[in-house]
Amino acid sequence: KNVGKFKPTQLLTTSLCPVVASPLAPALSPLPLDPPCALRSVLVRVRGLGLGYESDEEVLFKFCSGACPHHRSNHDLALSALLQSGLLPAGGAAAAAAAPCCRPTHHEDVAFLDNHHRWHKVEKLSAAACHCVG
Amino acid sequence: KNVGKFKPTQLLTTSLCPVVASPLAPALSPLPLDPPCALRSVLVRVRGLGLGYESDEEVLFKFCSGACPHHRSNHDLALSALLQSGLLPAGGAAAAAAAPCCRPTHHEDVAFLDNHHRWHKVEKLSAAACHCVG
Numbered sequence: 001k002n003v004g005k006f007k008p009t010q011l012l013t014t015s016l017c018p019v020v021a022s023p024l025a026p027a028l029s030p031l032p033l034d035p036p037c038a039l040r041s042v043l044v045r046v047r048g049l050g051l052g053y054e055s056d057e058e059v060l061f062k063f064c065s066g067a068c069p070h071h072r073s074n075h076d077l078a079l080s081a082l083l084q085s086g087l088l089p090a091g092g093a094a095a096a097a098a099a100p101c102c103r104p105t106h107h108e109d110v111a112f113l114d115n116h117h118r119w120h121k122v123e124k125l126s127a128a129a130c131h132c133v134g
Numbered sequence: 135k136n137v138g139k140f141k142p143t144q145l146l147t148t149s150l151c152p153v154v155a156s157p158l159a160p161a162l163s164p165l166p167l168d169p170p171c172a173l174r175s176v177l178v179r180v181r182g183l184g185l186g187y188e189s190d191e192e193v194l195f196k197f198c199s200g201a202c203p204h205h206r207s208n209h210d211l212a213l214s215a216l217l218q219s220g221l222l223p224a225g226g227a228a229a230a231a232a233a234p235c236c237r238p239t240h241h242e243d244v245a246f247l248d249n250h251h252r253w254h255k256v257e258k259l260s261a262a263a264c265h266c267v268g
Contacts, residue, residue, distance in 0.1 A: 042222065050215025051208065063213050063222075074185065074259045075241055079197050081184025088176065088197075101235040103268030107209055125208045133268040134237030 037066035037102035039130045046112050051122065055114040061126055062108075068100040068132035076100075100132040171200035171236035173264045180246050185256065189248040195260055196242075202234040202266035210234075234266040 041062040046055035080098040082088045107124035114120060175196040180189035214232040216222045241258035248254060 042216070044216060044221055048216065048219060048221055049212040050219070051212060061212065061216070063209070063216075073241065074256050075197070075238060075261060078183040078185060078195065078259060082176070082178060082182065082195070082197075085182060085184070087178055087182055100237065101268050103234070104209060107207065122208050125212060127209055134235050 035066045037064065037068050037130055037132050039063075039127055040065055046114075049125070051125075053112070053114055053120060053122075054116070055112055055120075057112045057114075059110050059112055059126075061110075063127050064102045064104050064130035066102050066130075068102055071100040071132045072098075100134040102130055103133045105129045105131045105133075169200045171198065171202050171264055171266050173197075173261055174199055180248075183259070185259075187246070187248055187254060187256075188250070189246055189254070191246045191248075193244050193246055193260075195244075197261050198236045198238050198264035200236050200264075202236055205234040205266045206232075234268040236264055237267045239263045239265045239267075 039062055041060050043058050044061050046053050046057050046059055049059075049061065076098050079088075083098060104127035106128040108126050108128045109121050109123050110125040111119060111121040173196055175194050177192050178195050180187050180191050180193055183193075183195065210232050213222075217232060238261035240262040242260050242262045243255050243257050244259040245253060245255040
């Protein structure tokens with residue numbers, strides 16, 4: 001299983017839907033350090049998940065990130081060129097549509113104690129497997 | 135069919151994978167003008183597509199953009215909170231993973247004449263249908 005402890009320096013170079021190299025579009029080169037789409041994990045306090053639970057307990061939150069460079073079509077390459085040239089509005093969210101996205105294919109529940117010693121279980125809170133979709 | 139002529143002022147307010155409202159995460163409110171995931175189109179010169187063709191012919195390039203607010207899981211809401219709070223590296227591409235992505239489900243070929251009067255057909259260049267995936 002491809003589960004790695006979260007490293008900020010690694011994730012900072014990660015692009016979920018990066019521009020990739022192609023003989024048809026040599027200008028669209030990837031960052032050399034773009035890691036592939038994979039399951040990653042980070043230890044976080046439950047209250048940091050923004051779900052409204054008063055709990056300082058730490059849980060292992062797993063999520064999907066990474067590049068999907070081997071799944072891009074002529075359409076994706078053209079859309080990347082239009083976004084980069086400003087013929088379409090640029091922006092991270094828009095650029096993300098120019099390639100498949102690294103998304104969870106399976107989830108798992110996460111259980112924890114709140115600060116009043118009550119158990120809670122949040123269904124499908126953590127990712128369990130990732131794939132390039134779209 | 136949901137095909138609209140491309141309007142910059144419309145697309146500028148579009149987020150492909152936006153943060154959306156939720157009773158669990160009231161802080162994560164969408165832009166009120168976020169349009170839903172849909173097929174859009176723009177008239178562009180073939181050379182602007184960055185595929186290496188010398189052609190000043192204009193083609194109708196169709197692509198997918200828009201919000202997928204009704205497909206988000208507990209995992210997506212938690213990931214959005216971690217990204218917004220800086221507990222994970224922020225950024226458009228990373229944030230785009232916190233919701234399903236608006237991507238083509240079908241494509242269509244596009245034919246055009248280059249500046250030397252030769253016909254070319256690029257397979258699956260234009261989107262033909264869109265869906266929120268992941």
